[in-house]
Amino acid sequence: MTHAVHHHGLRALGIAALVALVAGCSVTPKPLTGDQVSERVATDRTRMYADQEPITAPLTLAEVAARAARYNLDYRTRIMEAALAQGVLNVAGWDMFPRLLVNAGYTSRNNELAYVTSGGIPSTTTLERTRALASTEFSWNILDFGVSYYRAKIAADQVLVAEERKRKAMQNLMQDVRTAYWRALGAQRLTQQMDALMQKTKVALARARQIEQQGLLPQAQALAYQRALLDSTVLLQVRRQDLELAKTELAQMMNLAPNTEFTLADTPDPALPPAPTNMPELETLALTQRPELREEDYRKRISGSDARRALVSALPGLTLDFGYQYDSNKFLLNNSWIESGLRMSANLFRLASIPTLNRQREAQGMVDDTRRMAQAMAVLTQVRIANLRYGLAKEEYDQVLESAGVDQRLANYSRAAATSRVDSELEVIRTEARALLSSYQRYIAFANAQAAFGRLYNSIGYDVTPPAVGASIKSISETIQQSMNRWHQSTFQRPASSSLPFPKVAVIVEGVQQADLAQAVKLGVEKALARQDIVVSDEATTHRISVRMVIDQSTPGAPKASWNIAMLRPNGQRAGSMSYTSMVPGRIAADVVDVLTQSAVDAYSVAVVDWLAEGHRNMAQTERTSGN
DSSP states (O other): OHHHHHHHHHHHHHHHHHHHHHHHHTOOOOOOOHHHHHHHHHHHHHHHTTTOOOOOSOBOHHHHHHHHHHHOHHHHHHHHHHHHHHHHHHHHHHTTSOEEEEEEEEEEOSSOOOOBOTTSOBOOOOSOSEEEEEEEEEEEEHHHHHHHHHHHHHHHHHHHHHHHHHHHHHHHHHHHHHHHHHHHHHHHHHHHHHHHHHHHHHHHHHHHHHHHHHTSSOHHHHHHHHHHHHHHHHHHHHHHHHHHHHHHHHHHHTTOOTTOOOOBOOOOOOOOOOOOOOHHHHHHHHHHHOHHHHHHHHHHHHHHHHHHHHHHHTSOEEEEEEEEEEEOOTTOSOSEEEEEEEEEEOOHHHHHTHHHHHHHHHHHHHHHHHHHHHHHHHHHHHHHHHHHHHHHHHHHHHHHHHHHHHHHHHHHHHHHTOOSSHHHHHHHHHHHHHHHHHHHHHHHHHHHHHHHHHHHHHHHTOOOOOOOTTOOHHHHHHHHHHHHHHHHHHHHSSOOGGGSOOOOEEEEEESOOSHHHHHHHHHHHHHHHHTTTOOBOTTOOSEEEEEEEEEEOOSTTOOEEEEEEEEEOTTSOEEEEEEEEEEOOSOOOHHHHHHHHHHHHHTTHHHHHHHHHHHHHHHHHHHHHHHO
16 A cells, blocks of 8 residues: 555656656747737837927027937936836845745645654654644844845945936037037028029039030130039038038937927027136036046945945844744644744854955955046046137137138129129139038037037036926926026136127118118128127117228229228217228129128128127126116
8 A cells, every 4th residue: 555655656746747847848939920020119119209399499409408308218218227226226125124924834744644663553643634834933134134234225326326327428418419409500501502502503514514515615724613613512512411410410319200390590609708717616616526426436335335245244143033833733732832032143264254355345445546536537637628629629610710701702702793704603603612611611610619618518517407207398498508507607707608699780871872882881781790690770779880982983994992881889989990992893783882891891890799799898887887
């Protein structure tokens, strides 16, 4: 009988082993189906662009930054990582609690529990074949508590590390937005002019080839014009690509769906202030605010907590046990009871390692300090390099701006002096292409200066307040604009130039009897001032520009025109004056006078800007004085 039971037990064990083996071998690779992939793609496309405020107006820099802060997926990933670190901390906090175990079960055996005496006589059983068990056990180990405590401190500091990385992600995002925004705005401003000029260039190339074939110009001259036109076209296409790709980058930063149409607000370009000179203050700000340095501070705390955790784990452990037990065995006198205990244990080899652990902790502290100082040196270098790059970028922009002004004046003059001759027409197109190329270079230089501007802010570690949950794009953009103004004031020690616009001016034309020529003079002045972001208003009574034009036709076939330009204060006092003289190409007409007047004002644009800036400062000082 016993042999049969034993045989059946082995048989049951073999069957169980066979079932486990078959179950373990049944798992095979199962690739995703096409429908599952398609479902995932559709879900992702929907979730990527969900819950976004529609674009209803041209976007300013602050509004683009607000959309990036709210919808950019890379930044949202950092937010999720910070939330995950907080969740890890919450879980680690539970590890410090004592263990409280509740057990309930059922046990059965196939024969009686009996013993054989020395005489070979079986004893009476003291255990039922089938019985129920239950227990509640409380156990607390002081060593486990200490180790869990330092693990929780490490998790808490890792939450702060994740927050610093989130700050850095936002700072990098703001820098990228600034760089792409100004490039995209430059492309937007010049796209229409570019399309028109490219069309004119194609027509001119076709005509130049026809002229070459007909022998109307020497072959060398015709080919030279074709070469110049092609060179300008190639350069314009390259510059166009440099700028227009920025709009796609901007859309990606704002997490816009593909083919979403948007325009940028065409506001006047802010003036670029001189490079800051308060470097010691900026360096102190950078050492205080940079996320990388704060992360190093937290990493040092993590190293310290980890060293203490290792030290605590080497100490003797004290365990307190307390529990309630229940057993349904009818042979027991007491089916339930409470038991308690106190145990101490120590690993003698771990105790012997404590001096080594202390030396390791000291070495780790020295490594952390050295790494932080190396990072601090890198931060200081970045601040100085960013400041130097900004100064160089501003100088480059000033030079490109002057070059673009000269090319524009040359193109205007070429248009005014154009004749019906073929070489004259081709020269006009060539100079227009050169002027447009200079405009592209100007916007690229300005975007580079703005990128250096943002890099300076980034190197200092300026923060944007993270968008609150549910905040509107308008509210976020206002907060970002306030932050930018605060950064500007802290960096350059004066308000942002955008808060100090030029006053409006009135244009007065004198000495011109013909109405069409007088209107051309006024229009030329307005166009030249508009390039300096100066608004002309007929209602303005504060600042005035008086222009007197005189045409001298005493020399046959070579008339000259002179402009006397006077700048008048609100009280009528003359702030300055200048004169400009030019040959009149071919004919005296309104379009020619318009172009030459622009050249006259452009030649003294620096003086005009300085005059208005000084006038504005004087007005502001007067208002502050009267207010006090």
